[in-house]
Every structure is written in structure tokens, then in C-alpha cells.
Amino acid sequence: MESRKKVSLIHINRPQVHNALNAELLAQLGTTIGDLNSDGSTRAVVITGTGTKAFSAGADLEALSAMDVHEAHLFLQSGQEILRRIEQSGIPVIAAVNGVALGGGFELALACSFALLSTSASLGLPEAGLGLMPGFGGTQRLVRAVGPAVARYLMLTGRRVDAERAYRLGLSVLPPVTAEELLPTALTVAEEIAKCGPQACRSILRAVEHAQDAPLETGLAYETTLAAMAVGGPQSTEGIGAFLGRRTPDFDAVSAAHQSHARRESA
Known part of the structure; x- marks a missing residue:
């Protein structure tokens, strides 16, 4: 893992097996995301x-083939919980998809806040062709991302989606870029986010998460509560003051002062 300008870069590091996801790697990923949060x-x-x-390239098939039903259930349940932790992260998690994202790899990208793709990227859930089915949340998140008809088609045929079509389907938030441009683009976007109020970003992520299943009226009420808390919070005071004063907001100083005050109050 690398850190720069309040942005952390995580590499899935099993290139000898196309970065396949095994239990150890998933556990490490979940721990890392928890620590960063x-x-x-x-x-x-x-x-x-x-x-x-x-x-x-997805779940480690060699490890998967050695599992019985009970072992597979535990592995898949653990994988789902870790991807859910990423999906519910209080800090944005960007998938920079630099090649194939298949099976669990595609499911990981779907669990992130959003994805960016290189022109060489391709996405797919090919499990049915192996007598399997997606087990890290693909049947649920892909439907929400592209609708049930496209999701059924992709899962039942196992066909891959190239980067350009993935962008048109809304699976990437920006047009595909070259492999050389992918990480600089992702880091630039991440650094833009890092300049914003951290509590505001957390609240936005919570509100969007709430919107997935809640009725509109419930979601609007939740948004009102979070937005009012933002208006009355110290970070908005700093943000608005910086805007009116034509300076860059210092959210770190506000956070440090707030934490120091909280420690004094609890002493």
C-alpha cells in the first residue's frame, strides 16, 4: 500500500495468478480498508x-475447487462481508481497473464507490460457464448498476464487456483512458475528493447507501438530517469562510481542533 496527499493506493498483488482473490488476500483487504477508515x-x-x-481474474479457482459446500459457504460469506465493508466505507474507494475484472474481481469493482477503466479493461461474470454462479454479490449489485435484463444477459452468457461498452452502461464514471493514464487519472480524482470536507463526504456516502433501498420520502428525510448537521458543523463554517475569504479551506485544522475539544470534554 502507498499513501500520498491523504490518498491511499492499494495493489492487489498476486500477478502470478492474475490477482485472483483467495481468503488471505480478502482478509487483508478488509483489514486494510478498516484501518484506513x-x-x-x-x-x-x-x-x-x-x-x-x-x-x-476473480476467486482463486484452485482453492475453490478443494472446498465442500460448508467451506464454500464460509468463504463466500466472508468475501461478501468484506466487499460490503468496502461498499459501506466512510471514505470513497475507487476501483482503477487496469485489465480483466472477472468474477470476484468484477464484484469487487461493483462494491467500490465507483470505477475507472483503462482501454484494455474488460468486465464479466463468467461463472455459469464453469457450473458456478456469482457469490460475492454480483447478482445483487450488477442488477442495481445496469438493470435486470442486462445483468441476466451478462451472467447467463458469461460474455465480457469491453471498456467502452462498460462506460456506456454506466459501469465507469469517466471514458476509458490508456493504461499509462489510468493511475494518474484515478489519483487525481481521489485527490480532488481529499480536498473536500471529510465529514461531508462521509455523509454523502451514507445518504447514497441509504437511497439504495429506502423509499424516496425516507431518503429525503435522512438527507435533510445529514445536510442540516453539515450546515451546523465546524467543517461548513471553515468551508464557507474559506470560500468567502477566497482562500483554501483547512479541514484538517478544524478536525484537529474538534478532536482536541472532545478530549478535553471527556477528561
């Missing part, structure tokens, strides 16, 4: 694959 300094995370060929 609580360190108080990280404002955005970028996840990418080591090498040029794969973001992640």
Missing part, C-alpha cells in the same frame, strides 16, 4: 491490480 487522515482510496493484465 479509522486512521483519521485518509480521505480516499484507490484499488488497482498489480501488473498490466488483470485488476483481478
Whole structure:
């Protein structure tokens, strides 16, 4: 893992097996995301694959083939919980997809806040062709991303989606870029996010998460509560003051002062 300008870069580092996801790697990823959420300094995370060929080719099939039903259930349940932790992260997690993202690799990208793709990227859930089915949340998140018809088609045929079509389907938020441009682009986006109010970003992520299943009226009420808390909070005072004073806001100083005050109050 690398850190720069309040942004952390995580490499999925098993290039010898196209960055396949095994239990150890998933556990490490979950721990890392949890640590970054609580360190108080990280404002955005970028996840990418080591090498040029794969973001992640999916679950480690060799390990999967040795599992019985009970072992597979535990492995898949653990994987779902870790991807859910990424999806519910209080800091944005960006998938920089630098090659194939298949099976669990695609499911990981779907669990991130959003994805950016290189022109060589391709996405797919090919499990049915192996007598399997997606098990890290693909049947649920892909439907939400592209609708049930496209999701059924992609999962039932196992066909891959190239980077350009993925962008048109809304699976990437920016047009594909070259492999050389992918990480600089992802880091630039992450650094833009890192300049914003951290509590505001957390609240936005919470509100969007709430919107996935809640009725509109419930979601609007939740948004009002979070937005009012932002208006009355110290970070908005700094942000608005900086805007009116034509300076760059110093959200770190506000956070440090707030933490110091909280420690004095609890003493």
C-alpha cells in the first residue's frame, strides 16, 4: 500500500495468478480498508491490480475447487462481508481497473464507490460457464448498476464487456483512458475528493447507501438530517469562510481542533 496527499493506493498483488482473490488476500483487504477508515487522515482510496493484465481474474479457482459446500459457504460469506465493508466505507474507494475484472474481481469493482477503466479493461461474470454462479454479490449489485435484463444477459452468457461498452452502461464514471493514464487519472480524482470536507463526504456516502433501498420520502428525510448537521458543523463554517475569504479551506485544522475539544470534554 502507498499513501500520498491523504490518498491511499492499494495493489492487489498476486500477478502470478492474475490477482485472483483467495481468503488471505480478502482478509487483508478488509483489514486494510478498516484501518484506513479509522486512521483519521485518509480521505480516499484507490484499488488497482498489480501488473498490466488483470485488476483481478476473480476467486482463486484452485482453492475453490478443494472446498465442500460448508467451506464454500464460509468463504463466500466472508468475501461478501468484506466487499460490503468496502461498499459501506466512510471514505470513497475507487476501483482503477487496469485489465480483466472477472468474477470476484468484477464484484469487487461493483462494491467500490465507483470505477475507472483503462482501454484494455474488460468486465464479466463468467461463472455459469464453469457450473458456478456469482457469490460475492454480483447478482445483487450488477442488477442495481445496469438493470435486470442486462445483468441476466451478462451472467447467463458469461460474455465480457469491453471498456467502452462498460462506460456506456454506466459501469465507469469517466471514458476509458490508456493504461499509462489510468493511475494518474484515478489519483487525481481521489485527490480532488481529499480536498473536500471529510465529514461531508462521509455523509454523502451514507445518504447514497441509504437511497439504495429506502423509499424516496425516507431518503429525503435522512438527507435533510445529514445536510442540516453539515450546515451546523465546524467543517461548513471553515468551508464557507474559506470560500468567502477566497482562500483554501483547512479541514484538517478544524478536525484537529474538534478532536482536541472532545478530549478535553471527556477528561
